[in-house]
Amino acid sequence: MILSAIAATLKRRARTNFRGRHYEAALIVQAVSWYLRYPLSYRDIEELFLERGMEVDHSTLNRCVLAYAPLVEKRLRQFRRPHCGSVRVDETYIRIRGQWRYLYRTVDKHGQTVDFLLAANRDLDAAKRFFRKMLKDQPLLAPDRIGTDGAGPYPPAIAESRETGLLPRMPIHYVTKHLQQGIESDHFRVKRAMPRIGGFRSFNTARRTVCGFEVMLWLRKGFGFAGA
Incomplete structure (x- = not known):
């Protein structure tokens, strides 16, 4: 539910974020979250989508992760609760x-x-x-x-x-x-x-992908929202 809400918010507030994509925003965020949350390769996720009747190239998945992982991190960062000191x-x-x-x-x-x-x-x-x-x-x-x-x-x-x-x-x-x-x-x-x-192949690739790894860890820990 959290990822679906993030996808809907990104699509509503910044329509250009998903312009030109061949898949729905919710599906893109789902694929990105699979890669960031579980020890799966891009080719593993490509096979998972193929089993569901959808052809998604692993290079496309890579571009989606690099594009949307920082956006998801930026969105969730707004709702972090203060630390304990x-x-x-x-x-x-x-x-x-x-x-x-x-x-x-x-x-x-x-x-x-x-x-x-x-x-x-x-x-x-x-x-x-x-x-x-x-x-x-x-x-x-x-x-x-x-x-x-x-x-x-x-x-x-x-x-x-x-x-x-x-x-x-x-x-x-x-x-x-x-x-x-x-x-x-x-x-x-x-x-x-x-x-x-x-x-990783480059520093920029690592920097953008690490944002997503950290976000998924926030969710796995039971991310505490400070707002609705």
Whole structure:
């Protein structure tokens, strides 16, 4: 029902989003959600549609995922509930064109996703960008406790966020491996459906697709809407 409502809203508010497509909006969003939620390849989904009497090429499915995964993420992001105030920050590895890139992620102590960012490097600039992305929309809901691993970029990134006003007050920063186990296991859940052989073909492809993987994880966790 949620995906059907999203498809109807996207079609109503921005008709150009589905202009030129050969399939209905609900069918497109359903195909996109299958790829993002389950460990299926594009050819697997092509076969599923063929069993239902519909011929959909796997390259068409790929274009649909790249086009609509960010739109679904943007739509659902508007309804996120505030986090509990205590968050854990960590990064995980993603292979893109044979090289390891870094997905920064934050969850609160209850396991609800706060935000994410795909970065080419694991350094201070990437940590700063991640905190800006996490805090710029809702600085009044800034966390008062931040847990990280022992990576060096996090303390100066937190300090700069405080200096620039993104954090209204300096949060308690603690480094503990025990509390980080929750977000490390959450990394596996979002990476479970990602390509296992060769990884992604380009950084832009990975960035747009990861948006969809995170959205499906929001729904699997029992996404809490703040509105109707």
